[in-house]
Amino acid sequence: MATGRATLADVARAAGVGLATVSRALNGRPDVSEETTERVRRAAAALGYRPSGTARALRRGSFAALSAVVHDQVWGWWEPVLRAAASATAEAGMHLFVHPVTSGGDATDVIAGLANVPTEGVIVMGVPHQEALREECTRIGLPVVALDDSAHTLHLPTISARNRAGARRMTEYLIQQGHRRIVFVGGSTDEFVPSWGEGLFVEERLAGYREALAAAGIPFRDELVTGWADPEDESTALVGQLEELLRSGVTPDAVFCIADLVAPAVLRTLSAHRLSVPADVAVAGFDDERAALIVDPPLTTMRQPYEEMGRLAVELLQREIRGEALPVRRFELDAELVERESTRRAANSRV
Amino acid sequence: MATGRATLADVARAAGVGLATVSRALNGRPDVSEETTERVRRAAAALGYRPSGTARALRRGSFAALSAVVHDQVWGWWEPVLRAAASATAEAGMHLFVHPVTSGGDATDVIAGLANVPTEGVIVMGVPHQEALREECTRIGLPVVALDDSAHTLHLPTISARNRAGARRMTEYLIQQGHRRIVFVGGSTDEFVPSWGEGLFVEERLAGYREALAAAGIPFRDELVTGWADPEDESTALVGQLEELLRSGVTPDAVFCIADLVAPAVLRTLSAHRLSVPADVAVAGFDDERAALIVDPPLTTMRQPYEEMGRLAVELLQREIRGEALPVRRFELDAELVERESTRRAANSRV
């Protein structure tokens, strides 16, 4: 509330009526004479009066909000989750704040700033270091849950997809399709996406891949696991380590991309080597984000349960608000296999 | 605020101290004895006390928020704008609500619900019918600006990109590259994206295309303007009318997509006809949204000034909040040509 802003009392004085009358007139109650209403309206307009939402909310007692703290680096990524959280919040009769954390900024500072904000709880998206967050939330008395699949050590109830099982499922599917030489792109930390850090999901998805191979009796080969390119060049990047592999004469049966995001570069790399998808090589991803539908051919992938994840975050928060103590553990939700052209057996003829 | 929730007074009673002491203890002020602090903490915990953000905000008087009302259909679309608005809001020391409007829902109802929300102003994104919105905002006394390029009739200050000039610029560029037979995809209302409705931007971008042709002395040909496909099939859609054109023996020099979103289907259609991009046909888009970087080859496009648009929305709202009366007109911002592989003259050889 800016200082010097006109209040109800100012309007009342200017209009020469009582506080209550101003309130009634401005809220369009029928039990005020037209003449008075008009006078009050004019006075309010003259003073540039605008009601204080805070005071109103306090008095009416019917306002409640939740907060989503979203790191810039995961905005696009978590957009469907944010959207689901917004819907769930609205359905619960609450409202949702979005607090951005800029790339240079610190989520802890953002949370500290929440002390003055009328919010009841915090959903933190994409911030891997949870300890400081938890301390800050405890300090200002706000329940908090995290949406994250990077953190190795948890200090908060944390929601994510079941990454290991999902990757295992996809690998099993590729094996069922008859593929044995399956390259896993994005598993090495050599050429890493900075924001992924040493994300847990990398390990988990790689582990799922290995589990499926082992279960099928296919030996794991280190050289089939490659890193990824620098995301700065999203539009033109090739996957260096995949290139080397292809140049060395190894032609994979299939490529499993650790994330759909990686698929455009993988497809470009295969295409540069005159390999056709899915006729020569099957390609699969993980996430089912927009890239999966844009690439040609459309990508078979494991769909993260974005909608469920967003809703679960709101539900957990509501339980905390009601006083329930949530365990500090991962709440994992199943990813779902979505089959598209990039892995179909009934492939088109070679181009 | 849930009913029956413990208040400061409850805690004070339980701890056998005064209100003020509870407040101090819970806020970690140093001027409370450790013993008292401990007792208060315990009482608060036992009662499940959590401070009322609303009361705190009212009392401290340092809270202010803006609201973004975002239609589901434009979520992904306006995500960078929303992000910029969030940053600008935070920089101004304010906070941002996100209020989703579900596909079946009505933005006016959402705004009506804002009467009880401590917000100072509203940014409406992607809602073309402004009249009801304006009325509702006036009724509850909230300043409002729109981010929209669909509405033909304005009732609100409205921000958008300079669509006509942008399309003209792109067409000029294509002409400069030596192209004359330039197909415009997305300009017909025959095969329309439902959510685009009769969007103004469609007319504007088409008009820009025509202006550039006229200026270059290239006759406008109706049959070179085609509709687009149903977005439900995003991953596999071909552009029907473009197909017919190609089948009829017309090979364009270039294809200008009304939106980047259309480009994947256009590229698929050209590819199905063994036309290589950019060697055989140049392809350009509009928006510079993510699809532009994912398609292969990466797309030359007009970049919408998302960042500026989001920031301008916040700035205009702040001016309204300060009492300035904004004109009901379009605030247009320049789009910028981004040149990528899809139109390069120095094209690769044919595949």
Add this chain to the structure above:
DNA sequence: CTGAAAGCGCTTACAG
């Protein structure tokens, strides 16, 4: 139809 008063749940001088 209108006004004075109480109160929403906090924080913060002010006085011990």
Add this chain to the structure above:
DNA sequence: CTGAAAGCGCTTACAG
């Protein structure tokens, strides 16, 4: 170190 009181800006019985 602690408490009683005032007050943030509204709304809403309660009484005229």
